[in-house]
Amino acid sequence: MRVRTLPRLFPLILLASPCLAGQAHPADRVERLLEELSNAPGPSGFEAPVREIVARELRAQGLEVSTDGLGSVIGVLHGSPGGPRIMLAAHMDEVGAMVRFVTPEGMVKFQLLGGWLDQALVDQRWTILTSQGPVTAISGLRSVHITPAEDRNRVTARDDVFLDVGARSKDEAEALGIRAGDPIVPATAFTKLVDGRYTGKAMDDRVGCAMLLETLRRLKEQGSKTPNTLYFVGTVQEEVGLRGAHTAALAVKPDLGISLEAGIAADHPGGRADWAQERLGAGPVIYLADAAMLVNLRLRDFFVRVAADANIPLQTEVTTGGAEDSAELQRYAAGTPSINFAVATRYLHSHNSMIERADLDRAIDLLVKLLPRLDSKTVAEISRF
Numbered sequence: 313m314r315v316r317t318l319p320r321l322f323p324l325i326l327l328a329s330p331c332l333a334g335q336a337h338p339a340d341r342v343e344r345l346l347e348e349l350s351n352a353p354g355p356s357g358f359e360a361p362v363r364e365i366v367a368r369e370l371r372a373q374g375l376e377v378s379t380d381g382l383g384s385v386i387g388v389l390h391g392s393p394g395g396p397r398i399m400l401a402a403h404m405d406e407v408g409a410m411v412r413f414v415t416p417e418g419m420v421k422f423q424l425l426g427g428w429l430d431q432a433l434v435d436q437r438w439t440i441l442t443s444q445g446p447v448t449a450i451s452g453l454r455s456v457h458i459t460p461a462e463d464r465n466r467v468t469a470r471d472d473v474f475l476d477v478g479a480r481s482k483d484e485a486e487a488l489g490i491r492a493g494d495p496i497v498p499a500t501a502f503t504k505l506v507d508g509r510y511t512g513k514a515m516d517d518r519v520g521c522a523m524l525l526e527t528l529r530r531l532k533e534q535g536s537k538t539p540n541t542l543y544f545v546g547t548v549q550e551e552v553g554l555r556g557a558h559t560a561a562l563a564v565k566p567d568l569g570i571s572l573e574a575g576i577a578a579d580h581p582g583g584r585a586d587w588a589q590e591r592l593g594a595g596p597v598i599y600l601a602d603a604a605m606l607v608n609l610r611l612r613d614f615f616v617r618v619a620a621d622a623n624i625p626l627q628t629e630v631t632t633g634g635a636e637d638s639a640e641l642q643r644y645a646a647g648t649p650s651i652n653f654a655v656a657t658r659y660l661h662s663h664n665s666m667i668e669r670a671d672l673d674r675a676i677d678l679l680v681k682l683l684p685r686l687d688s689k690t691v692a693e694i695s696r697f
């Protein structure tokens with residue numbers, strides 16, 4: 313198969329990309345934090361490496377930190393006593409997989425954790441997290457030379473996908489430490505594409521974790537006491553059923569809930585506004601409807617009002633796909649006003665998701681403006697029907 317020779321292209325790429333042309337901004341605190349979070353391995357049920365980062369950042373801001381019985385981490389920022397309890401939830405888990413067994417030939421078969429497209433699984437690099445350390449694996453793809461024409465555009469079914477770690481036998485694979493139950497994550501490094509656009513694994517929902525932690529840092533920096541108590545929560549097992557949001561809400565007992573998420577952007581070739589309306593670079597997003605929740609209308613209006621006052625562009629999303637922690641918060645106790653607040657993200661649940669930095673900055677700006685306005689009177693007004 314002939315390919316276009318690189319030398320002719322290179323100068324063009326150099327001119328076209330601001331990064332290469334030396335215009336890129338040095339990585340700042342938020343970018344470094346997002347990079348660390350995106351690169352950390354944390355599939356559902358195996359969130360420890362991410363929890364360590366979140367707990368570290370919460371403690372760095374002087375918060376008392378605890379966990380619920382499922383492993384969600386909770387940091388409390390006490391404001392004026394007797395104020396409403398506001399829960400901010402970002403999930404620490406990412407979609408991944410788990411080792412089912414090793415074949416006699418040393419190949420690894422796995423089970424998926426969270427929602428994946430079968431077509432996203434083959435010909436990828438993965439990391440198996442064994443008790444003896446990380447092991448690199450590739451999801452092999454049959455060579456085109458031995459694939460009949462009628463099969464060449466067929467997607468390999470998930471149960472036919474296998475991981476090859478280069479082992480020659482089951483014993484050799486097990487000598488690497490691979491065991492049934494070991495977690496598996498995409499092996500993708502966080503990368504800055506053009507100035508202000510990032511790609512990496514697990515933007516869903518490490519962008520939410522970055523939003524949570526940077527909002528806290530900014531509020532602390534402001535130094536003013538909020539008229540409420542803010543609970544900064546890193547939840548677990550969102551991708552397998554919003555499980556940590558359920559247990560964390562029972563621990564926090566919120567009066568109002570906000571999930572901080574990666575939104576579903578379809579602003580790419582073949583995408584349609586009927587599926588999702590949000591676009592990279594057009595501002596943070598509030599979800600009006602998704603597969604699991606209809607937004608609380610007064611909380612929606614409150615977000616719209618504060619964004620308008622602060623001159624921050626706010627997008628809305630009406631989609632049939634997706635379910636977020638806010639759906640679980642909304643069903644806490646006898647019903648709790650909740651909203652899903654997101655940063656538009658392309659190619660969710662793949663090795664290469666993408667966000668726009670400006671959307672993250674504006675989302676944090678809006679939260680820093682909005683949270684101090686959630687006093688008892690406002691929360692009571694929002695909770696009224």
Ligand SMILES: [Zn+2]
Binds near residue numbers: 403516517550573574
């Ligand atoms: Zn998510």
